[in-house]
Amino acid sequence: xSNSGFALLGVEAxxxxxxxxxxxxxxxxxxxxxxxxGLAGRDICGKAGTGSGKTLAxxxxxxxxxxxxxxxxxxxxxxxxxRELAMQVAEVLGEAGGKEARVxxxxxxxxxxxxxxxxRRGIDIAVATPGRMIDLMERRLIDLSxxxxxxxxxxxxxxxxxxxxxxxxxxxxxxxxxxTMLFSATLDADVAxxxxxxxxDPVTHEVQGEQPTVAAMTHHFFLVDPSExxxxxxRMSSGAERTLVFVRTRxxxxxxxxxxxxxxxxxxxxxxxxxxxxxxxxxxxxxxGRTSVLVATDVAARGLxxxxxxxxxxxxxxxxxxxxxxxxxxxxxxxxxGVVASLVPRHQVREVVRLQQVVGLETGIVQVALADxxxxxxxxxxxxxxxxxxxxxxxxxxxxxIQRGAARKGYxxxxxxxxxxxxxx
Numbered sequence: 001x002s003n004s005g006f007a008l009l010g011v012e013a014x015x016x017x018x019x020x021x022x023x024x025x026x027x028x029x030x031x032x033x034x035x036x037x038g039l040a041g042r043d044i045c046g047k048a049g050t051g052s053g054k055t056l057a058x059x060x061x062x063x064x065x066x067x068x069x070x071x072x073x074x075x076x077x078x079x080x081x082x083r084e085l086a087m088q089v090a091e092v093l094g095e096a097g098g099k100e101a102r103v104x105x106x107x108x109x110x111x112x113x114x115x116x117x118x119x120r121r122g123i124d125i126a127v128a129t130p131g132r133m134i135d136l137m138e139r140r141l142i143d144l145s146x147x148x149x150x151x152x153x154x155x156x157x158x159x160x161x162x163x164x165x166x167x168x169x170x171x172x173x174x175x176x177x178x179x180t181m182l183f184s185a186t187l188d189a190d191v192a193x194x195x196x197x198x199x200x201d202p203v204t205h206e207v208q209g210e211q212p213t214v215a216a217m218t219h220h221f222f223l224v225d226p227s228e229x230x231x232x233x234x235r236m237s238s239g240a241e242r243t244l245v246f247v248r249t250r251x252x253x254x255x256x257x258x259x260x261x262x263x264x265x266x267x268x269x270x271x272x273x274x275x276x277x278x279x280x281x282x283x284x285x286x287x288x289g290r291t292s293v294l295v296a297t298d299v300a301a302r303g304l305x306x307x308x309x310x311x312x313x314x315x316x317x318x319x320x321x322x323x324x325x326x327x328x329x330x331x332x333x334x335x336x337x338g339v340v341a342s343l344v345p346r347h348q349v350r351e352v353v354r355l356q357q358v359v360g361l362e363t364g365i366v367q368v369a370l371a372d373x374x375x376x377x378x379x380x381x382x383x384x385x386x387x388x389x390x391x392x393x394x395x396x397x398x399x400x401x402i403q404r405g406a407a408r409k410g411y412x413x414x415x416x417x418x419x420x421x422x423x424x425x
Contacts, residue, residue: 009035012064018098019056028053029207031060039064043199044181047206049329055092058151058181062125063097065179066149072119072142074126076149077174079167081157082299083107083129083276084283089153090127101125106132109276116141130158130166137173147174152182152194159190160322171198185326214359217328217338220378221352221365223389229315229343230259231370236341237265237293240310240379242286245295246327248316250274256315257295267293298323310379314342317351321358339379349389365389 005027006016019025027035030048037044038061048054058078067075078093080086083105090105097103104118106128115132119142126133126142136142150171152158158167171180180199184191187204195202224232233256237243247253253269260267268282268291285291298318312331318324331338344352344365356363366386368375374384 005032006035006060010039011035011060014098014100015060015063015096018096022095024056024096028057030054030205031057033205033207034058035060037203037205038179038181041065041179043179043202044183045187045195045199045202045204046181046183047185047187047204048183049185052207054153054183055089056096058153058183059089059093059096061179061181062149062151063093063101066101066124067146069102069122069124069146071122073146074119074123074142074144075146076125076151077133077144077147077170078125078127078151078153079130079133079158079170080127080153081129081161081163083109084279084299085154086127086129093125093127103127106136108132108135130163130170133170134166137170144170144173145175148178150174150178150180150198152180152198155182155184155191155194156186156188156322157326159188159194164190164193167194168197214325214328214361217331217340218378218381219328219361220339220341220384221344221356222341223346223349223365223367224343226345228370230256230263232341232343232375233293233313233315234260234263234265235370235375236311236313236378239376239382241289241292242309243293243311243313243379244309244330245293245313245315246318247295247297250297252316253295253297257293260293260295265293266291267295269295270299271297272299298327310339312338312340314340317342317344317348318355321355324355325359339381341378 006019007013009027009032030046030052034044034046034057038058044058046054046057048057062076062078069075078089080089086105086107090103093101093103102122102124104115104123104126106115106126108129108131115136119136133142137144152167158164180202182191182194182199182202222232233243233245245256247256250269250271250273253271257267257269268285270279270282274282282291282294286294309331312328314324314327318327328338328340331340342352349365352365353363366388368384368386372384374382378384
């Protein structure tokens, strides 16, 4: 499609011009299948991954149909799980809407006074995190009864972060006669609760394979001594332009980033407890290449829009298979391939094998010498000289609901290992 593709889907000429001014001339698949229903006011349940273009899939209907709002009474609301995603959504809406739409963001960790003043001036589309929206409602600083359009973005992440009760409370304060659009990378049971409770005869749209999948990534699982993890990060990141390193805690993020800087690596920490200005500065430096390594907690697993990310490293292993996919997907955006490396202590070997089974990977963990030249080039697809790790496999139920004895032998779809034996992977 040319830019007329947006017009053919029903997008008004002024919005088409704004899109063209920012180099957007072709609807993405998720936009192409949802825009007509969104513009017509239908409730939409969309399955779309990060980087798929879903912001404009719901944003263009909002911009075209939203009514002018009275002070402190927005007529459209977009709920997102993180402040970073809130800022990105507001930026996209601002670019597409031009000067016609009044859009602002509302999230914790920033000035409440500024946000209240913005509301009192009049905001048509409010982009907000659940916590800040609840705060504004409880202080009676915002009235949601005029809402005609609601978007629940990254609904699965909302559920993972425990925001479903807050979303329910927020939407209980909104008028019943509204359009509701929900977008999510997965449409699991937790998301289904939101669909049943808050949507009216929704049309479901899904673009197969659009969200980051394990198949779009090359996965490495290295057995390492915990004391050597920093050495492996330094080695692997030396051959990449941008490396995102995941740790469990904010203290760990600060510690790893500081130790990398001591070794001459340009690294910054990124986590929820940082002041907003510090978070924005760290992300800006990473996005522009001034920093080559960003050490982050799971707050960065969803919602960050960083192009050209070469490598994701699981310095601390994720809590579950969902977190693994969310973290890893940072390096497989918009159909691009990605490279992921997990640093596996020996006491977590079986846990990792179970994770591999759940996400559909060939099971296997290898040992690679730190001096191996391939380590510095794994982000470019270079191979390492490795030795498979011997794993004792026992049959018992795991927390993922599968049997430990179901591990596969080797890497190419060979027969599964029998339960109760030791196998080399």
